Amino acid sequence: MNNTDHTTATVEPAIRLESVTKQYVGAETVTALADVDLPVYGGEFLAIVGPSGSGKSTMLNLLGLLDGPTEGVVRLGGRDVTDLSETELTDARREYIGFVFQDFHLLPTLTAVENVTLPTAFTDGQYADRAVDLLGRVGLGDRLDHTPDELSGGQKQRVAIARALINRPEILLADEPTGNLDRETGVTILEEVRRICERGVAVVAVTHDELVTEYADRTVRLVDGRLGEGDDGFAT
Template sequence: MTERTRDAPEADSPPERPAGPVAELDGVTREYRSGGETIAALADVDFAVDPGEMVAVIGPSGSGKSTLLNVLGLLDVPTAGTVRLDGGDVTDYDDEARTMARRRTIGFVFQSFHLVPMLTAVENVLVPTMFVEGDQRPRARSLLERVGLGDRLDHRPDQLSGGQRQRVAIARALVNEPRLLLADEPTGNLDRDTGRNILEEFERISAEEEVGVVSVTHDELVTEFTDRTVELIDGVIQ
């Protein structure tokens, strides 16, 4: 694969946000070499998510769901095809440009939460703002209050339930005001009632803030809350 060399955009001048999909894959293929053979985790995939739309991506293990999420989140680079954010081609961005685009546009909610054990809820939410000018603590507190954790601001992860830790992760994903929220098995570690509450929070965020939400999942409950469900099998959208 050729080296990615496009220069990073200026950090203090984000591009205008046109109408249309917040994220789009056009003919994306992602291949890996394993044991001397080439495996296509994604094969000529077309996919888009609009602002305010919730999409569930389902499929068996090994079908390419995580790869799809990683390519959308600029954590992985396609072997072929085009990736766009807010209408702009980001396929050939170098590492610095991808990092800046993620910080500007994308929030992540991981299945295992990935909270820092020694930090409080507020401090965990502030982690993505380390290089952002100004005091972001009021926004972090406001987000935690919005997700029902106003009385847990100074609690560490080991002092929170699974659902509360997931809410901290959601607040952290939103602190930089992303246009796209990517969730990996968002209900995987939660009981049914807590999972439903989390999905209701996603639904509210999507509707009120016009955030595009893509959830990779095995849980059929997730599909009850989404506008659209996409099935992946062997790297191909069905």
């Protein structure tokens, strides 16, 4: 996306939630997000914190186009994507968004290179070269053919980051990216994420980990599905 507007010099957020409400309807209706406005810009590292049940995963799912809002609008690079079809959403995710999860989500029978190329499974072999390049960038150039059970937690998370970058996303979403890692390994991961962000990617990390907020440009806090800003994000 190139959203540079040379006449007004305004910059579109990479992704934006506008007046978004998300309800889960069941025996009891749960309002997981209530009237949330959140722009995230390219090159920005945003941390989202909040207690369990406050709506963090719901927000990440909406930013990742994995679920839609009950009310409000989701914009991807200025374009309203709220009412796209499943197929269109899948295409948009593949083109613009990378995901990193707390428990890595690597396939145990595949090597590091194979795991990284997974999001491109139906395209040609040029991606193997890019996977090797990405694994080298995250310091795993000597672990290309290792399977997940031959890798440490931090190495697995670096494979997951490389995989999230294979399609050159403009947005990187992470759910507790340091959740299963010791502090030192978490620092390595966060330094890697910062480098990605400094290349212009919009990064959003949902976290309980105070360490993540130290690396973020901005921290917002969710409480009962509502957004607060301008603090260091921790409920007391």
